[in-house]
Amino acid sequence: MLGFLFRRLLWFVLTLLAVVTVSFFLMRAVRGGPFSNERTLHPVVERNLEARYHLDWPMWKQYVQYIGPLNLDERGASTIGGDGTKVWGGVLTGELGPSFKYRDFTVNDIIRQSLPISIALGSVALLWAIFLGLTTGVLSALWRGGKLDLSMRLAATGGIALPNFVIAGFLILAFVFSWRLFPVAGWGTLRHLVLPGLALGAPFAAYISRLTRTGMLEVLSHDYIRTAHAKGLPPYLVLLRHALKGGILPVVTYLGPATAGILTGSLVIEKIFAIPGTGSHFVNSALNRDYTLSMGVTILYTVLVYALNMLVDLAYTLLDPRIDLEEA
Amino acid sequence: MSKARWTWKTEGLERFLSGDELIKGESLWQDAWRRLKLNRGAYWSLMFLALVASISLLAPLFPLPSPMALDLQDEPQAPVMPWDSFGAHGFDEATKNHFIDSWEPNFVDRALIAVRTGIFGDWQTGHWLGTDSKGRDIASRIVWGSRVSILVALSATLCSLIIGVTYGAFSGYMGGRIDNAMMRFVDVLYSVPFIFVVIFFVTILNEYRHELADAGIGYIHVFYVVIGMIYWLTMARVVRGQVLSLKNSEFIEAARVIGASTPRILFVHLVPNVLSVVIVYLTLTIPAIMLFEAFLSFLGLGVEPPKVSWGLLAVDSTEAINPIKTFWWLIAWPAAAMGSTLLALNILGDGLRDALDPKLRGR
Numbered sequence: 001m002l003g004f005l006f007r008r009l010l011w012f013v014l015t016l017l018a019v020v021t022v023s024f025f026l027m028r029a030v031r032g033g034p035f036s037n038e039r040t041l042h043p044v045v046e047r048n049l050e051a052r053y054h055l056d057w058p059m060w061k062q063y064v065q066y067i068g069p070l071n072l073d074e075r076g077a078s079t080i081g082g083d084g085t086k087v088w089g090g091v092l093t094g095e096l097g098p099s100f101k102y103r104d105f106t107v108n109d110i111i112r113q114s115l116p117i118s119i120a121l122g123s124v125a126l127l128w129a130i131f132l133g134l135t136t137g138v139l140s141a142l143w144r145g146g147k148l149d150l151s152m153r154l155a156a157t158g159g160i161a162l163p164n165f166v167i168a169g170f171l172i173l174a175f176v177f178s179w180r181l182f183p184v185a186g187w188g189t190l191r192h193l194v195l196p197g198l199a200l201g202a203p204f205a206a207y208i209s210r211l212t213r214t215g216m217l218e219v220l221s222h223d224y225i226r227t228a229h230a231k232g233l234p235p236y237l238v239l240l241r242h243a244l245k246g247g248i249l250p251v252v253t254y255l256g257p258a259t260a261g262i263l264t265g266s267l268v269i270e271k272i273f274a275i276p277g278t279g280s281h282f283v284n285s286a287l288n289r290d291y292t293l294s295m296g297v298t299i300l301y302t303v304l305v306y307a308l309n310m311l312v313d314l315a316y317t318l319l320d321p322r323i324d325l326e327e328a
Numbered sequence: 329m330s331k332a333r334w335t336w337k338t339e340g341l342e343r344f345l346s347g348d349e350l351i352k353g354e355s356l357w358q359d360a361w362r363r364l365k366l367n368r369g370a371y372w373s374l375m376f377l378a379l380v381a382s383i384s385l386l387a388p389l390f391p392l393p394s395p396m397a398l399d400l401q402d403e404p405q406a407p408v409m410p411w412d413s414f415g416a417h418g419f420d421e422a423t424k425n426h427f428i429d430s431w432e433p434n435f436v437d438r439a440l441i442a443v444r445t446g447i448f449g450d451w452q453t454g455h456w457l458g459t460d461s462k463g464r465d466i467a468s469r470i471v472w473g474s475r476v477s478i479l480v481a482l483s484a485t486l487c488s489l490i491i492g493v494t495y496g497a498f499s500g501y502m503g504g505r506i507d508n509a510m511m512r513f514v515d516v517l518y519s520v521p522f523i524f525v526v527i528f529f530v531t532i533l534n535e536y537r538h539e540l541a542d543a544g545i546g547y548i549h550v551f552y553v554v555i556g557m558i559y560w561l562t563m564a565r566v567v568r569g570q571v572l573s574l575k576n577s578e579f580i581e582a583a584r585v586i587g588a589s590t591p592r593i594l595f596v597h598l599v600p601n602v603l604s605v606v607i608v609y610l611t612l613t614i615p616a617i618m619l620f621e622a623f624l625s626f627l628g629l630g631v632e633p634p635k636v637s638w639g640l641l642a643v644d645s646t647e648a649i650n651p652i653k654t655f656w657w658l659i660a661w662p663a664a665a666m667g668s669t670l671l672a673l674n675i676l677g678d679g680l681r682d683a684l685d686p687k688l689r690g691r
Contacts, residue, residue, distance in 0.1 A: 015516045023528070030532050161615065161670035163622040163639070166663045169646040173654060264523045268626050272646065283627050286527045298524045306519045 001317075008313075012306050019302050020091060020295065024063055027291055035100075053100060066295075068092045096296035101288045107296035110281065115300070117187060118277035121269070122262050124197035129204035129258065134248065136205075137212025138239070141220065141247070152209065159206030164265050168199035168272050185274040196273045200265050204258045208251050216247035245319060252316055256309040263301060360604070360683040370679020373672035380669055384474040388440035391448040392468035393418060393455070394427040396634050399463030404648070404655045406458050407466075413454035420450045430634050431472075458657035460644060466657060469636050470665045476637035477666075480552060481617045485610055487556025492563025493606060497594050499564070500571030511568065514561055522558045529554045530629045548631065555620060559613055566609055570602040604684035611677035615670040622666070638666045 035041060035049055050056045054065055068091060096107035136156065140149045159167070175195060176184045182195050219225065220243055228238045267279035278297060285294035365371050383390075397418075424445065428438065457466040499510040533540070533550055540547060574580065575598065583593050622639030624630035631637040641662035648658045 011512070011515070012519075015519050018516060019520055023524070026528065026532075030535055157671055157674050158667060160674060161667045162663060163619050163626070163642055163666070165622075165626055165646050166642050166659070166666075169649055169659050170663075172649055173656075173659070177649075177654065264623075267523070268623060271626075282524070283527055283629075286524070286531050301524065302519060309519065 005310075008310055012310075015306065016299065016302060020067070020299060021063070023295055023298055024066060024291075025059070027289075027294065028059060028062075030289075053098070066091060066097065066292075068095070091299065096299065097292035099290055099293045101285070101290040101293065107292050110293060111278065111296060111300060114276060114278040114281065117275060118263075118266055118270070118279060121193065121196055121200065121266055121275060121277060122259070124193050125201035125262050125266075126204070126255075126259060127201075128197055129201035129208055129262075130251075130255075132201070132205040133208025134212050134251070137209040137251075138216055138244070138247070140209065140213045141216035142239075144217065149213075153213070156206040156209045159202050160210075162203075163268075164199055164203055165268050165272055167202050168195070168269060171195050171199050172272075185272070187273075187275050192273075192275075196269045196275060199272075200262060200269045203265075204262060207258070208254065211250045211254055212248060215250045216243060219243050219246040222246075249316070249319055252312060252319060255315075256305075256312040259308045260305045263304060360680070364679055364683040367679045367682065369675050370683070373676040373679065376672045377669070377676065380474065380672075381478070383471060384478055386440070387471045387475060388433065388437045389444050390471065391415070391419070391444060391452050392471060393452045393465040394423050395464060395468040395472040395636055396427055396430055397423050397464060399459070401459075401463050403653070404459055404461050404658060405455055405463070406655075407456060407657050408454050408458075410454065410456055415451055415453045417450045417452075419445070419448075419452040457661050458655075460658060461648060461655075466641075466661050469641060470638070470661060473636040473638050473641050473662075474665070474669075476548075476631050476635060477618055477621060477639065480548075480555070480621045480631070480637065481614045483549075483552040484555040484559065484617045485613050487553055488559035488563055488613060489606070489610065491557065492560035493567050493599060493602075494594075495560065496564035496567030497571050497598055497602070500568035501575055501590070501594055501598060503572075503575070507568070511565075514564055517561055526554060526558065526624065527627070527629060530624070551630075555617055559617060563606070563609060563613070566605055567602050570605050571598050574598060574601055608677060608681045608684060611673055611680055615673045615677075618666070618670060638662060642666060 035046060041049070047056070054062055057065070094108075096111070098106050099110060102110065136152045140152045143149050172184060172195065175181045182191055183189075186192055225238060225243055228242050229235070233241075263279075266277060267282055269275070270277045270279040278300070281293060282297050282301075284290075285297060364374070424441065428441070433441070453467070455465050455467070457470070459465055460469070495510065495514075499507045502510075530551070533547060533554075537547055540550065580593060580597055583597050588597070618638065621630055621637060622642050625637060625639035626643050630639055633640070645659035645662050648655050
């Protein structure tokens with residue numbers, strides 16, 4: 001187990017380094033910098049700005065400075081220009097640098113403000129997806145071939161077949177304009193969380209439902225389920241204690257990709273419901289050439305996806321003792 | 329004694345052979361097709377998809393209004409029933425030329441448009457499905473938009489198919505250290521948030537649009553390749569798994585013994601055998617890519633106006649949602665077109681998986 005964790009961690013560091021390096025150089029190779037889109041600046045001002053953010057340095061030096069933890073700034077100071085902005089210690093020390101676009105913020109500040117919001121939204125969506133998906137999947141498997149099964153399968157396939165912003169559109173039409181149950185957009189109260197969570201989780205609920213149905217159907221035909229029934233266990237206990245554990249294995253593997261998908265999907269949902277999460281920075285920073293913010297968000301998402309995938313792998317061994325991580 | 333036995337044996341053989349004529353061999357594909365036809369949902373999905381494909385392909389033939397003909401009104405017009413307003417004269421020379429100039433159809437489509445004007449003249453259908461906020465006909469936009477969406481999906485899928493199958497088959501066949509390294513690379517790419525990659529490539533593309541246009545490469549073509557480059561990962565994994573289980577079978581060994589080269593073994597012997605899995609995966613990739621196109625359009629990174637795709641239509645429809653007046657036709661029709669097509673693709677994919685599953689063969 002420890003060996004597995006260690007190896008995964010090693011690969012994680014290598015992956016992250018590769019991502020950072022490639023995106024760093026690619027981003028800077030593209031024409032246009034963070035200050036080129038604004039009104040034409042006075043050349044002196046522009047030079048000063050570039051000097052402040054070290055954009056006048058050769059590329060390799062910028063890279064080393066960005067990665068850290070060495071400080072290559074000859075001025076050596078931890079602050080520049082007396083405005084209190086720290087020269088960042090580099091990615092390795094966990095500091096992602098000052099944002100080029102939001103001048104008074106560091107990338108860490110921006111992430112600290114927006115990430116909890118995205119995480120809250122994502123968790124609601126994921127929990128809802130798991131709850132709905134598992135319930136409908138199990139019911140569907142128990143009444144296989146019936147009308148309930150058919151309608152749920154159709155609904156599940158439909159949920160996969162529509163983009164989440166269209167689902168969000170229907171939800172807004174139904175629950176905001178027709179029934180006025182929830183606020184249309186914004187952030188702050190629990191009621192703001194319901195519609196975005198529903199819309200974000202819907203496609204994943206549909207997929208989980210399908211996976212659960214297939215998994216349960218397979219497990220329910222096994223001998224040990226028959227044995228459990230034969231020894232007189234009440235049906236709900238057979239279901240909860242014996243069948244569910246094996247039946248949801250495919251769902252567990254899917255949770256890694258699902259979380260990644262929810263993270264990406266929140267880009268759209270956050271935009272529709274005007275939620276100040278991390279998703280909006282993703283696109284905007286790339287378009288603004290906000291080098292540090294763009295890199296910071298990328299690093300953040302890579303770390304999140306990787307960590308969650310690792311958790312999923314661990315959970316997998318707990319559910320299925322036959323799987324040996326040393327071989328994986 | 330021995331002679332008698334001999335004759336008995338040949339008799340038996342002849343009897344066996346004569347019976348054999350009654351047993352027909354059935355290839356994997358025949359068997360799969362037979363079972364697919366038994367699956368009503370999958371069969372009708374296939375028929376529906378064929379219908380969608382032919383409508384999309386023959387779009388220039390239909391007497392629809394131009395998808396770009398603006399008619400600036402205060403608000404979108406509601407659908408009219410065909411018996412209330414069947415059609416009118418409106419597809420005149422100017423409209424046609426404006427459409428051809430901005431859409432830039434190829435010579436086949438131009439010929440089809442010529443056929444259309446030959447048959448219908450300047451007559452066009454009424455706004456049966458309503459118009460959008462700029463007065464453009466929804467039906468026409470759905471039909472023309474289907475071309476872009478389907479083209480994006482097909483070409484990106486083709487791209488992912490070529491890369492994924494080659495990569496996966498090679499990796500699985502080589503095995504050992506090469507396989508390990510190649511699959512690690514795939515793992516690394518898997519953990520990169522690929523939406524970032526796309527956003528990134530698209531911003532680069534926008535920056536170099538003029539250079540690309542000068543080189544004769546359309547923005548949209550690079551767009552296909554970029555999406556395809558992302559979706560090959562799963563394909564590579566699937567193919568590799570299949571190849572791993574096949575590469576030690578006798579027919580591969582036989583091919584190697586008679587001196588077949590590695591590419592020959594890969595593409596002539598291995599790939600046809602993993603085709604069934606690949607096809608199933610393809611039918612599930614196409615809807616994923618269509619959704620992805622919609623996602624990119626939503627972020628403003630996809631197909632650009634005045635061209636139209638289903639994704640763009642869906643985006644327009646969600647933007648039209650407001651508390652004062654509901655223009656239901658703006659959201660209902662594009663969602664129905666996209667939803668039904670993707671639903672059919674998903675059902676067909678599931679059906680194909682069942683039909684091609686060797687465990688269920690012959691049932």
